Amino acid sequence: MLVSFGYRPRGSLIEKLDPRARWIFSLLTLFSITSFWDARFLAFFFVLTLGQYALSRLTWKETSRAWLMIFFLMGMMILINTLLTSGGTIAGVITGGRPVFQLDGTIPLVNWPISFSLTLERLWFALCQVLRILSISLLFVLIPFTMDPHAYGSTFKGMGFPDKLAFSMDLAFRFVPTLGRDFSTTLDAQRARGYEVEKAEGGIFTQIRKMAPLIVPVTMNAILSGEDIVNAMDLRCFGLRARTWINNLRYQWYDWLYMGLGVILLAGSVILKVVFNIGGFWMPF
Amino acid sequence: MLNKMFKKELWKFGTREVVFAAIGAALYGLLGFATNMLQIPSAGNVAIRPAIVIPMFFGVAFGPLVGLITGFLGNIIADLLSGYGFWLWWDLGNGIVGLVPGLVAGMMVSYKGVKDIALAEITVVVGSALGMFVASVSEMWVSGLDFAAAMSMNFVPAFVSDIVNGLILLPILMVAYSAVVARSGR
Numbered sequence: 001m002l003v004s005f006g007y008r009p010r011g012s013l014i015e016k017l018d019p020r021a022r023w024i025f026s027l028l029t030l031f032s033i034t035s036f037w038d039a040r041f042l043a044f045f046f047v048l049t050l051g052q053y054a055l056s057r058l059t060w061k062e063t064s065r066a067w068l069m070i071f072f073l074m075g076m077m078i079l080i081n082t083l084l085t086s087g088g089t090i091a092g093v094i095t096g097g098r099p100v101f102q103l104d105g106t107i108p109l110v111n112w113p114i115s116f117s118l119t120l121e122r123l124w125f126a127l128c129q130v131l132r133i134l135s136i137s138l139l140f141v142l143i144p145f146t147m148d149p150h151a152y153g154s155t156f157k158g159m160g161f162p163d164k165l166a167f168s169m170d171l172a173f174r175f176v177p178t179l180g181r182d183f184s185t186t187l188d189a190q191r192a193r194g195y196e197v198e199k200a201e202g203g204i205f206t207q208i209r210k211m212a213p214l215i216v217p218v219t220m221n222a223i224l225s226g227e228d229i230v231n232a233m234d235l236r237c238f239g240l241r242a243r244t245w246i247n248n249l250r251y252q253w254y255d256w257l258y259m260g261l262g263v264i265l266l267a268g269s270v271i272l273k274v275v276f277n278i279g280g281f282w283m284p285f
Numbered sequence: 286m287l288n289k290m291f292k293k294e295l296w297k298f299g300t301r302e303v304v305f306a307a308i309g310a311a312l313y314g315l316l317g318f319a320t321n322m323l324q325i326p327s328a329g330n331v332a333i334r335p336a337i338v339i340p341m342f343f344g345v346a347f348g349p350l351v352g353l354i355t356g357f358l359g360n361i362i363a364d365l366l367s368g369y370g371f372w373l374w375w376d377l378g379n380g381i382v383g384l385v386p387g388l389v390a391g392m393m394v395s396y397k398g399v400k401d402i403a404l405a406e407i408t409v410v411v412g413s414a415l416g417m418f419v420a421s422v423s424e425m426w427v428s429g430l431d432f433a434a435a436m437s438m439n440f441v442p443a444f445v446s447d448i449v450n451g452l453i454l455l456p457i458l459m460v461a462y463s464a465v466v467a468r469s470g471r
Contacts, residue, residue, distance in 0.1 A: 006366075133427075143371050144365040172362065180314050180319075183319055194375035205449070208453045208454065209453055218463055220310070220465055228305050230300050230305075
């Protein structure tokens with residue numbers, strides 16, 4: 001099986017930034033976005049994250065899979081949470097409202113009462129949800145496509161993670177292609193013995209049990225080769241001293257500027273929310 | 286036996302744990318991605334995600350930290366391979382699914398005894414419940430879901446899928462691993 005990460009160098013502006021700065025900015029902005037239910041602030045974050053996304057030079061073809069999943073989940077969330085549930089409050093944010101559509105009745109045979117009310121406030125809240133979810137998605141969807149997976153180890157080490165944990169992360173990304181090849185070999189070998197994973201036979205339990213001839217050999221082989229790697233690393237005295245990393249990350253002035261923007265956004269959001277009590281749900285009409 | 290049980294350092298993170306956490310994460314990421322690609326037929330709305338057994342098994346076999354990293358990092362890798370972006374709260378939830386079974390790693394004797402398997406199966410249920418609860422509740426904060434919607438839309442499908450896969454596949458992996466343990470003497 002050909003296993004490849006979505007990353008490829010595109011020479012975009014966003015790739016020039018230090019990966020640590022990008023993680024820090026993304027997390028600070030995530031916390032800033034989640035401080036608001038006011039559409040005006042959410043629209044600001046939407047434009048900001050859309051601008052960053054535009055700088056990444058990603059194409060629809062590359063990211064369509066992720067976006068289709070996000071749109072589907074977002075649609076489901078909004079439909080179920082905001083429009084269909086007619087309870088008193090949504091997420092503790094809004095209560096009641098002015099109805100634009102009302103449906104009252106009973107379910108035949110069982111006589112269960114139905115009362116559904118779609119209010120103007122619910123519709124506006126749905127728009128806020130769209131802005132909020134899309135802003136967060138724009139922030140995080142681009143990371144796998146614009147950040148080299150082989151730099152994750154040194155990135156997390158540079159962010160203060162312990163040496164061993166960062167090395168474990170680095171090692172995991174290096175194991176993926178090898179394990180992908182092993183998986184492919186095992187699948188072919190089992191198929192040669194008559195194993196049919198795609199065959200729709202039996203219930204869900206049978207389908208899951210049918211995965212064992214694939215998962216067990218791949219996992220046990222990986223563990224056995226892992227024992228050899230442990231021995232080799234122990235022989236080389238792994239973990240006795242602090243490690244050095246081949247790709248040495250160094251902040252540039254624009255990284256500080258980028259992180260500074262993240263700090264300002266978060267500080268501003270906290271001040272607006274806590275000190276001035278601004279940013280809660282807001283209705284324009 | 287008890288002596289051996291307590292001698293195992295549950296929270297140790299040495300060379301062995303570094304390597305097996307990396308292998309577990311790579312395996313979970315890869316199998317999660319590969320089983321999506323294979324389009325395994327499933328019943329109703331319950332998606333078959335058999336790879337979830339990997340963090341549970343690595344937790345039981347190598348301890349809570351290995352289980353945590355396997356679930357957390359493996360989910361990141363699966364999303365990277367599938368091009369789904371980063372969803373840190375779901376990564377954390379998957380990490381907990383691996384961490385909880387790891388808490389009984391020190392109590393494992395043979396990996397194929399009824400007591401060992403029963404203990405591991407209990408942690409599968411507890412770990413899946415806790416991990417998916419944390420991830421689902423995070424959606425309330427991120428997406429503005431109310432509690433009922435977060436539970437019905439996120440928690441229930443993810444929890445059911447995780448425990449069904451875990452309860453069936455974990456004992457199979459544990460029995461296979463007992464042979465590996467006997468062979469390597471670790």
